Amino acid sequence: MLVIAVEHMRWLDSMREAAADRYLCLDYLTAVDRIDRIDVIARVLNPMNGAGVEYCTSVGDGSLSSITSVFPAASWHERETAEMFGVKFVGMVDPRALLLRTPIGAPPLLRSTVLATRATAAWPGTAEPGGSPGRRRLLPPGVPEGWPAT
């Protein structure tokens, strides 16, 4: 799959160009938390031959142009990405929350968001093989130092 990195200012223009090149179907749009930045990724498909292209951009100040004017189907994905990663899509047609009935105060899929259950539950990996309590202070994989998890 061809991956095209674009400047966030050219996000909407890139989608227009993709649609003009007959990539008329939006497969998905989502975000990835790279710790130092948030990347937004959109895959578009050419329905005539099944070819796909992935567009990727780094969100600058946390906001990005909505692409619903080009791909109306992006609305669902933008609602999810806004809710889960805190990305603001300028010009969203439907800004309602998609999945969470009540907001939890922070975008849940950002790595910096402490999940309440993780902070309060005991990690089962603290014991050493053989059952003795660990001498080293271990953190669960992927958990940043200083988390309240253990």
Place this chain on the structure above:
Amino acid sequence: MTPHHVIALIPDACTSCMLCVRECPSWSISLDSHTEQVSEPGARRPRTINVLDGFRIDYGTCMYCSICIEVCPFDALHWDVGIDQSATVRADLVHDETRLSEHRTDQR
């Protein structure tokens, strides 16, 4: 509908090394173990081994990502054919070592 495949355990192959417990992204695995001294003929000193007391996978939170299978150094965890894992109470979604080893079949 074909049942979802399950992660099954061979308790005799488990050395209680804790790798699967620590790598599980959803904290779905827990195990209890203790150490025992084993004397072997000809050995100068008894050997200390880990003995598995209990092993549980919580299928209520397991994502079936198979990281535990990947990291197990002794292939004690493996994919097995699916069984009906539905339960009427939440606690029954936690499968212990007996139930996890009952998953083993010859259909692999």
